[in-house]
Amino acid sequence: AQHTGGHYPMQEGEVFNTQYQVLHKLGCGTFATVWLCQDMRRKKQVAVKVLKSREGFAESAQDEVAFLRCVSCMKKKDLAGENIICLLDDFRMIGENGFHACLVFEVLGPSIRCLMGNYTAQGLPLPFVKKSLQQVLAGLHFLHKCCRIIHADIKPENILLCGCSKRLQRLLMATLHCDQGTEGRLKGAGGDLGNQLEESDLMSIEVKIADLGSACWTYKPFSKEIQTQPYRALEVLLGLDYGTPADIWSTACLAFEMATGECLFDPQPGKYFSRDDDHVARIIELLGRIPPQIVFSWNKSTKFFSRPGALLRLSRLFPRSLPGILADRHGWTPQDAAAFSAFLLPALHYAPERRASAAQSLRHVIMGIGPLPHILLDNWHRFDKALALHFTVKSQVT
Ligand code: ADP
Numbered sequence: 001a002q003h004t005g006g007h008y009p010m011q012e013g014e015v016f017n018t019q020y021q022v023l024h025k026l027g028c029g030t031f032a033t034v035w036l037c038q039d040m041r042r043k044k045q046v047a048v049k050v051l052k053s054r055e056g057f058a059e060s061a062q063d064e065v066a067f068l069r070c071v072s073c074m075k076k077k078d079l080a081g082e083n084i085i086c087l088l089d090d091f092r093m094i095g096e097n098g099f100h101a102c103l104v105f106e107v108l109g110p111s112i113r114c115l116m117g118n119y120t121a122q123g124l125p126l127p128f129v130k131k132s133l134q135q136v137l138a139g140l141h142f143l144h145k146c147c148r149i150i151h152a153d154i155k156p157e158n159i160l161l162c163g164c165s166k167r168l169q170r171l172l173m174a175t176l177h178c179d180q181g182t183e184g185r186l187k188g189a190g191g192d193l194g195n196q197l198e199e200s201d202l203m204s205i206e207v208k209i210a211d212l213g214s215a216c217w218t219y220k221p222f223s224k225e226i227q228t229q230p231y232r233a234l235e236v237l238l239g240l241d242y243g244t245p246a247d248i249w250s251t252a253c254l255a256f257e258m259a260t261g262e263c264l265f266d267p268q269p270g271k272y273f274s275r276d277d278d279h280v281a282r283i284i285e286l287l288g289r290i291p292p293q294i295v296f297s298w299n300k301s302t303k304f305f306s307r308p309g310a311l312l313r314l315s316r317l318f319p320r321s322l323p324g325i326l327a328d329r330h331g332w333t334p335q336d337a338a339a340f341s342a343f344l345l346p347a348l349h350y351a352p353e354r355r356a357s358a359a360q361s362l363r364h365v366i367m368g369i370g371p372l373p374h375i376l377l378d379n380w381h382r383f384d385k386a387l388a389l390h391f392t393v394k395s396q397v398t
């Protein structure tokens, strides 16, 4: 039926697949609605993602299941990947619009987007930003290198919190048990989570990468347009082949937004130019002219450029610098602004092959926090172990 927009028409008190009793909605995205359910067999709560039933969705659900199974399999093998959401089960349901693929996950907390609702004015505390970035990057390193998967939709909505301290778990559960939209502020049963969170709570939060619904294999040809506009990498915008570096670009956008409360790029269409035109212009304003050898190696480039450096429809650009924005607009100290820019800029390199990898960015974030003793950074085996250690030693995140 039209009115549900392809979403499954859930009845109150419904039991999915004779096993999952629906408690309430946890969130919804472009492709699915996610429900908190009581798993009557395992006697615990789970999150059931019910995909829309439109044509094409069943197929992409099969892909999502395949990516998640690959992640589970590699997790067992490499004893890593704890920063990626865990699939527990999957099944199909029939609704009035046809079949709905359903994925069962561990229950996680609200998304970074929800958390940021409470901090929009100034961004999240920097130590928390660094800590979550480490986890996102460790997750991406695992996805890229062990699973050979490009996530292709890194953004605040798809990074979910999971609480560690008992106090925090209680706070998060309180918010889980009141129906909230994905975009809304965190108004929990006990009030506004943002007001109850203390700095120490934030430091104990872990994050996981969720939503592999747009992912693709690194080694398979793909043509679909990926990523959500503000987080879309330059090569994707311009129609060039993309790979794992596209996720790193998005992560840089995510990092800036978490730290400042503002989008790094927030392109808008105008009377004479498209949203894509504006996006390319905003990128050039911040990161400088795109070298001609790159511009004209891209097959969509004539859509944007009349000649190297000259945009077709936008002639007046206002150059800005990243440290300048952080210091002037957001009041950061020059030292903090320089350190954060030194992490962001290599992750926003125009040439994907020269962009920092997840591992390199991770190293940068950690070194920015303070070098770890006794590690030979070029020795990857030992570095991975030290990283695992780092994640459990919370006091080091300052
Ligand atoms: P879509 O593909 O439609 O974007 P997502 O997998 O991103 O679907 O889920 C949509 C939203 O549902 C997320 O942004 C998040 O708020 C919520 N959500 C998803 N998975 C979980 C989970 N395991 N635990 C708690 N909330 C979740």
Ligand code: MG
Pocket (backbone or CB within 6 Å): 029, 030, 157, 158, 211
């Ligand atoms: Mg999503």
